[in-house]
Amino acid sequence: MSQLFNSNFLQKIQQLTLNARFSMDGNSAGNRKSRSKGSSVEFSDYREYTQGDDFRRIDWSAYGRFEKLFIKLFMEEREAPVTIFLDVSKSMDWGEPNKSISSRRLAAALAYISLANFDRVSIACVDDGIQQMCKDVRGKNFFHKITSILENIQYTGESNIQKAIENYRVQSGRGITVIISDFFSQGSFSELLKLLIYNKQAVYICHILSPQEVQPTINEAVRLVDSETREVLDITVTPSLLNSYTKALDNFRIQIEQTCIKWGVYYFQLSSNMAMEEMVKEVVEH
Amino acid sequence: MILHSPWGLLALLAVPVIIILYLMKQKHDDYIISSLYLWQSALQDMEANAPWQKLKKNILMFLQILSIILLSLILSEPFIKNDKNKGGTVMLVMDCSLSMQSTDMKPSRFEAAKKDALKLVEACGAGTEFSVIASGSTPYIVLHQVNDRNKVMQEINSLNVTDAAEDSEGTAELVNTLIRENPEIQVNWFGDGVSPITVDVSDDKMMYYSYNRNGANYAVTLLTQRKMQNSRKITALSRIANFSLQDAELDVSLYTDGNFFDARRVMVGAGKSESLYWMEIPESVLRLECKIDTEDILKKDNSAGIMAYSDNARKVLLTTKKNVFLEKVLNIMPNLELYRTGMEDVNEMKGYDLYIFDGEMPEQLPRDGHIIMFNPPQNKFFSLAGGSEYTKIRSTKHKLYSNLNQDISFSALKTDLYQLPEWGSSIMENDEGITAFEGYLDKNRIMVFGFNLHETNLPVQPFFPIIITRAVQELLPGGSNEISAINAGDSIELSVDPEAREVFVVTPDGKKTRIAPPFPAAAFDETTQIGAYTLEQQLENETVQQLFFVNAPSEKEFVLSNHTPSVQQNSETEQENKTPRGWDLKMLILWLLLAILIVEWWVYTNGITI
Numbered sequence: 001m002s003q004l005f006n007s008n009f010l011q012k013i014q015q016l017t018l019n020a021r022f023s024m025d026g027n028s029a030g031n032r033k034s035r036s037k038g039s040s041v042e043f044s045d046y047r048e049y050t051q052g053d054d055f056r057r058i059d060w061s062a063y064g065r066f067e068k069l070f071i072k073l074f075m076e077e078r079e080a081p082v083t084i085f086l087d088v089s090k091s092m093d094w095g096e097p098n099k100s101i102s103s104r105r106l107a108a109a110l111a112y113i114s115l116a117n118f119d120r121v122s123i124a125c126v127d128d129g130i131q132q133m134c135k136d137v138r139g140k141n142f143f144h145k146i147t148s149i150l151e152n153i154q155y156t157g158e159s160n161i162q163k164a165i166e167n168y169r170v171q172s173g174r175g176i177t178v179i180i181s182d183f184f185s186q187g188s189f190s191e192l193l194k195l196l197i198y199n200k201q202a203v204y205i206c207h208i209l210s211p212q213e214v215q216p217t218i219n220e221a222v223r224l225v226d227s228e229t230r231e232v233l234d235i236t237v238t239p240s241l242l243n244s245y246t247k248a249l250d251n252f253r254i255q256i257e258q259t260c261i262k263w264g265v266y267y268f269q270l271s272s273n274m275a276m277e278e279m280v281k282e283v284v285e286h
Numbered sequence: 287m288i289l290h291s292p293w294g295l296l297a298l299l300a301v302p303v304i305i306i307l308y309l310m311k312q313k314h315d316d317y318i319i320s321s322l323y324l325w326q327s328a329l330q331d332m333e334a335n336a337p338w339q340k341l342k343k344n345i346l347m348f349l350q351i352l353s354i355i356l357l358s359l360i361l362s363e364p365f366i367k368n369d370k371n372k373g374g375t376v377m378l379v380m381d382c383s384l385s386m387q388s389t390d391m392k393p394s395r396f397e398a399a400k401k402d403a404l405k406l407v408e409a410c411g412a413g414t415e416f417s418v419i420a421s422g423s424t425p426y427i428v429l430h431q432v433n434d435r436n437k438v439m440q441e442i443n444s445l446n447v448t449d450a451a452e453d454s455e456g457t458a459e460l461v462n463t464l465i466r467e468n469p470e471i472q473v474n475w476f477g478d479g480v481s482p483i484t485v486d487v488s489d490d491k492m493m494y495y496s497y498n499r500n501g502a503n504y505a506v507t508l509l510t511q512r513k514m515q516n517s518r519k520i521t522a523l524s525r526i527a528n529f530s531l532q533d534a535e536l537d538v539s540l541y542t543d544g545n546f547f548d549a550r551r552v553m554v555g556a557g558k559s560e561s562l563y564w565m566e567i568p569e570s571v572l573r574l575e576c577k578i579d580t581e582d583i584l585k586k587d588n589s590a591g592i593m594a595y596s597d598n599a600r601k602v603l604l605t606t607k608k609n610v611f612l613e614k615v616l617n618i619m620p621n622l623e624l625y626r627t628g629m630e631d632v633n634e635m636k637g638y639d640l641y642i643f644d645g646e647m648p649e650q651l652p653r654d655g656h657i658i659m660f661n662p663p664q665n666k667f668f669s670l671a672g673g674s675e676y677t678k679i680r681s682t683k684h685k686l687y688s689n690l691n692q693d694i695s696f697s698a699l700k701t702d703l704y705q706l707p708e709w710g711s712s713i714m715e716n717d718e719g720i721t722a723f724e725g726y727l728d729k730n731r732i733m734v735f736g737f738n739l740h741e742t743n744l745p746v747q748p749f750f751p752i753i754i755t756r757a758v759q760e761l762l763p764g765g766s767n768e769i770s771a772i773n774a775g776d777s778i779e780l781s782v783d784p785e786a787r788e789v790f791v792v793t794p795d796g797k798k799t800r801i802a803p804p805f806p807a808a809a810f811d812e813t814t815q816i817g818a819y820t821l822e823q824q825l826e827n828e829t830v831q832q833l834f835f836v837n838a839p840s841e842k843e844f845v846l847s848n849h850t851p852s853v854q855q856n857s858e859t860e861q862e863n864k865t866p867r868g869w870d871l872k873m874l875i876l877w878l879l880l881a882i883l884i885v886e887w888w889v890y891t892n893g894i895t896i
Contacts, residue, residue, distance in 0.1 A: 091320035099320075184321035213320060223314035226322040233322050233329070234314045241328060248327035 004101065005108055005147045012277050013109040045073040080176050081136075082114040082121045083201075085168075086150070087181030089127040089159030090228045095210020095272050102272040102279070103180045103208050104150045109280045110178055111146045115139060119176075123149060126164035127157030128186070133168070158228045162187030162195075170199045177201040178283075182209055183256060184228075193263040203265040204283060207256060210272045216245060294361030301351050349886040356879040364871045375415045375431060375468055378403050379461060380445055381477035382422040383452035384774065384816075385843035388478070388583040390501025396447040399476035399497050403442050406474060407435055417464060418442060421457035421477070423450030423775025423814065430464075448814040449586060450775020451839035452477070462486045501583035502530035505840035506538075506576045506590035507559060513569055513594070513620055520567035520594055524576040528554035529844035537579040540564045542571040549579075567594075573818075573833065586816050587838030599623045600762050601637065606644035609660075611745035615754045616642075622758070640761055645738060654785055656731040656761035661702070661738040667727060668710070668734065671703045677716045679737070679744075684713045684724075685779075686756050694753075696744040702736035709806075724760075726806030729784040731761055773839035777811035785825050792820040794836075 049058055049069035057071040086107045093100045107123060114121045115137065123146050124133040134149050161181055170177065177196050183189065196203045221236040235241065253269060260267035270279050319325070380403060386396035407416060416438040418428040428441050454477075465471055465487050472491050479496040508525035528534050533556050539549040547567065554560045567574070577589040599621045604612060607628060616624045625638070635641065635652035644660045651657060651667070664670060679701060681687045681694035703719035706712060710725035713733070724733040737744075744750055760781060772778055782789050782802055789802040791810050794817030801807045813819070813836045821832045 094318075094320035182320060184323050210320070213324070218317060221314050222317040224322055224325055225316050225318045227318050227320050229322075231322055232316075233325055235325060235329065241332060244328035244331045245324060248324045248331060251327070252324060 004104060004151055009105065009108075009276065010112070013112045013280065046070045047073055080114070080117075080119040081171060081173070082111070082119045082176045082178070083168075083170060084111055084121070084123045084178045084180065085161065085165060086123065086125050086153075087127070087159055087161060087179075087183075087185070088125040088131055088153050088155055089157050089185070090155050091159060091182055091184045093155035094227055095212050097210070097272045099182060099208055099210050099272045100153070100155055102270070102274070102276070103206075104153070105276045106206060106208070106270070106279050106283075107178075107180055108147055108150055109276055110283065111137075112140070112143055113280070113284070114176075115143055121146065124164075124168055125149065125153050126161055126168070128160035129157075129164050130168055131157070159185040160187045161185045162189070162192040165192060166195065170196060170201060172199050174200045175202070176204065178204040178206060180206040180208060182213070183207055183252075189256060190259050190263075193259060193265055197263050197265070203260075203263075205256070205260055205265055205267045206270055206279075206283060207253065207268065208270040208272060214249065214271065216242065292362055294358050294363070297354060297358035297361065300354060345889050346886060349882055349889065353879060353882055353886070356875050356882065359875050360872055360879065364875070366871065375417065375471045376406070376410055377417040377419065377461065377464060377471050377473045378406070378442070379419045379421050379457060379473065379475040379477070380442070381452055381475075382420050382445060382447050383843055384447075384449050384586065384838055384840075385452075385478050385584070386447050386497070387449075387586060388498075388501060388503065390499040390583045391497050394447070395478050395497035399495065400442055400445065402495055403474070403476055404439055407438050407442065410435075417471070418445075419457060419460060419464075420445055421452050421454065422448045423453055424811070425453055425457035425460050427460065427464075431468075448775065449816040449836075449838065450814050451773065451842035453775075458485050500531055502528075502532065502534065503582045503584050503587070503840075503844055504528055504530070504534060504536055504554070504578050504580060505584075505587035505838060505844065506578060507841050509574060509576045509590040509592045509837070511567070511574055511592060511594055518569050519565070520569055520571060520574075522564040522567060522574050522576070522592075524562045524564065524590070525559050526552055526554055526562060526578065527559035527840065527844075528556060529840070530556060530582075532556050534580065538562060539577050539579055540567075541575040541577065542567060543573050544575075569594075587840040587843075590837040591818060591835035593833050593835065600639040601625065602640045602642065602758070603627065603635075603638040603655075604642045604644070605629055605646065606642070607646075609644045609739060611739050611750070612642065612644060612660075612754070615751045616758070618751070619755060619758060640758060651727070651730060651732075653730065656733075656781070656784065658733045658735075658757060658761060660735045662734060662736075667732070668707050668723075669705045671705045671719050673700065673702050674698075674716055674718050674721075675700050677701060677718070679714050679716050679721050679742070682712045682715055684711065686713060686753060686760065690749060690752065692749065694747075694749055696742055696747050698737045698742040698744075700737065700741050704734065704736060729782075729786075729805045731781070731784075731806065733757055733761060772813065772834070772836055773842070774813055774816050774836050775839060776813055776836075777809045778813065779809045780807055780821055782807045783823050783825060783830065786823040787826065788824040790822040790824075792822060794818055798822075 046059065046062065047070065049055075049071050053071050059070050059072050062068075062070040084107050086103060088100075092103060111121045111123055118138075121137045122133065122135045123137075125131040132149050132153065134145050137143075137145055159181070161179065161183070162185070165179075193203060216237070218237050221234070224233045224235060225231070226233075257267045257269075259265075266283075268279075268282050270282065274282075380399060382396070386394065386399065388395050391398040410416075413433070414435075415431040415433055416435070417430050417432070418438060418441055420426055420428050428445065429438060432438055461473060462485055465473070465485065470491075471487075473485060473487055473493070475492070475494045477494070477496065478498040479494065485492060505527050506524055507527045509522065511520050511522040513520050522540065524538070524540070526536060526538055528536070533553065535551060535553050537549060537551055540547045548564060550562055552560050552562060562576075564574075564576075571594050573591065573593055575589055575591040582588065601623045602616060602625065604616065604624060604626045605628065606612065606626065613624070613626065616622060629646045629648070635648055635650070636654055638652070638655045640655050640658065641652050642658045642660075643662060645662075647659055647662045647665060677698055678695055679698050687694055698716075698721075701716065701721045703716075703721060704723060706720050706723055707725065707727075709727060710723040712720045712723050714720070714722035714735070721737060722733075722735045724731065726732075739745055762781060780789070780791070780801065782805070786802065788800065789807050790798050790800050791812070792798050793812065794815050799810070799812060801810050816836055816838050819834050819836055821834060823830045823832075
């Protein structure tokens with residue numbers, strides 16, 4: 001058992017359930033409510049009988065009251081294909097607590113919860129391409145496949161999530177896509193969402209930043225070096241510059257959030273100093 | 287090199303600050319962060335909102351700094367001093383005449399001249415002595431060989447321009463006198479180049495600064511009137527002059543007693559004048575004013591005024607045996623009531639404005655009027671100096687002959703010669719002595735001609751009626767037509783009533799000057815303002831007021847044809863480049879600045895960097 005995913009961690013995540021409100025067309029039965037009306041025991045709605053419907057579903061009590069044929073509709077439960085994209089660019093390996101640890105724990109927790117709910121989980125580590133991935137894991141017994149990938153990630157490249165996800169070729173059909181990143185990324189975020197929505201994905205954006213990124217602790221003249229590009233910028237930190245930084249950060253978050261709202265996507269602002277269960281709760285109990 | 291406005295160099299203080307900012311380089315420690323994205327956005331935001339940004343080294347900055355330096359130099363008005371300015375004596379002649387009020391140079395020719403004169407004083411080296419001459423109707427020395435530069439500048443600053451014409455000849459005479467005292471003197475004449483100047487100085491010691499851009503000036507140069515005997519109406523004649531270099535269509539109005547009477551539009555050629563007649567003016571009108579309504583560079587000479595004849599006829603007593611010539615002339619004069627008598631018929635000499643004695647005179651002279659005598663017998667009032675026969679009599683420079691540009695001389699069979707009394711001035715003379723004179727004997731003005739008109743050919747001369755008319759008008763108390771319109775700067779002898787106790791002149795600005803007593807009244811020479819003056823005579827029981835106009839001496843101040851002063855004169859272009867006693871660098875630097883701006887534009891459009 002590694003330090004990253006110890007037994008304490010596993011105990012915490014076992015009770016959490018990832019709840020996704022979206023339709024799915026998969027064939028395997030699962031533990032997720034589908035908007036498709038099927039043959040489960042959970043009643044959903046009535047509909048007037050039309051030719052070709054299964055006449056066994058006719059509600060005769062309703063016929064007695066209204067003298068019209070109605071059939072009962074029930075929720076059908078299906079398995080959800082859950083794809084988790086984890087940003088493994090160099091910028092994610094920064095901060096105290098380090099964003100790489102928090103993000104991996106969050107990814108692992110979400111994957112475990114999905115597996116526990118009989119969903120099919122894929123995980124992809126992306127920077128400007130796909131570094132590693134593990135596709136279509138079913139059942140909690142195979143959770144170690146995911147953890148072993150997460151434990152051996154190398155944070156080296158530059159971030160271009162759009163390009164990477166385009167390369168991944170998300171499976172067409174309804175499913176859940178989770179992206180965990182700081183979104184200091186090249187490429188169009190809006191185009192990325194457009195692509196995922198086109199592929200009928202329920203998208204969860206987990207925007208994770210370190211406390212030092214939210215509130216910089218620099219208070220002198222420094223040469224800032226970009227961890228990914230090695231680009232430099234000479235600055236002298238002044239209160240007005242810090243104000244401008246806060247403003248720029250707010251704009252950055254607002255821009256992402258507004259794009260998410262526009263495309264009907266869930267957006268979560270997370271910090272690397274949040275406890276894992278706090279982050280999971282934030283995502284699951286949205 | 288001298289800077290007229292050294293404060294302009296303060297702008298240079300900005301240059302080292304800019305350079306220091308460029309030279310400063312702060313040492314930074316490396317600090318690795320996840321991404322520069324937010325910091326770059328923050329800096330962009332600051333740059334967009336803040337008025338300041340960090341200066342960057344580029345060629346544009348250097349060109350801009352250079353532009354600032356040149357601009358500050360232009361503001362400082364630099365010029366290179368002429369070596370000739372070291373020490374010596376410098377004379378500044380300031381034209382203070384009417385034409386210097388023209389506004390074709392801003393704010394006026396006079397102010398521009400003063401500014402340059404001050405620059406010249408500032409530019410001269412220590413130890414220079416200055417003489418300042420104000421050249422107006424009466425030129426005078428303001429300062430003579432003064433070393434105190436501040437005092438000189440103060441005096442130049444306090445010089446006032448007048449409405450009078452410049453007596454350039456008088457000024458030149460004064461300048462020549464000072465040159466004779468000090469031949470090394472450097473003469474600097476600040477004028478508008480209208481009057482010809484002759485000074486006894488070499489070209490290198492005479493500098494003429496011309497303040498004349500030949501702006502359009504129009505003037506009423508003459509306004510006169512006459513009451514027509516037949517119609518009992520007044521006819522006025524005005525002459526409108528165009529002193530500009532282009533033909534002009536001018537709107538001219540006539541005002542009677544301050545009220546609008548008529549308006550005309552007249553086309554006046556460049557450098558020409560046109561006469562305008564104004565007819566059917568009611569005889570009751572006392573005051574006529576003619577105004578040009580078209581805008582020009584000098585407003586003061588756009589109007590002229592004149593007093594119409596008074597309705598009060600003057601009583602003249604002619605005591606003669608028979609003098610048809612005098613009678614004829616006196617009869618054609620308007621507003622004269624002529625009484626003819628012989629000496630034996632005179633009981634009491636009283637009640638006339640003018641007495642004319644021909645060939646005889648009373649023992650006691652009348653006291654209530656002035657007197658003209660022809661061929662008077664020997665008497666106690668003035669002495670004979672002898673006589674001449676078959677002689678030629680000629681005029682003197684008496685003002686009786688002013689503006690008569692012909693030879694005034696005539697022959698006489700016989701004439702008396704006089705010793706000129708202290709109170710008299712000569713009117714006519716021959717080779718042997720004075721044949722006619724005039725002057726004040728106590729309060730009476732007396733004009734004496736030592737010949738019998740019948741024994742001369744004067745009556746057949748064309749100027750005879752003019753001389754007699756002028757003599758009568760001179761002597762009629764307060765009735766002289768001459769004073770009804772004179773030019774600013776002229777000195778006038780006002781004909782005062784012999785019964786006057788006190789005589790005053792009120793100027794257009796309300797200043798009251800007493801000209802008598804003592805009698806005879808002093809010549810009034812404070813006619814430096816254009817406008818209506820009042821002659822106020824306090825008689826025993828009443829106060830008599832009489833208006834007279836002082837008009838602009840435009841014909842003396844402006845010329846009706848192209849004219850070049852007879853001394854060295856800088857052309858307009860030279861004037862702009864060459865300030866007094868040195869070379870102005872302003873234009874040169876201005877061109878340089880323009881060149882740098884062009885280079886800057888070229889660098890900017892071609893994206894050249896260093």
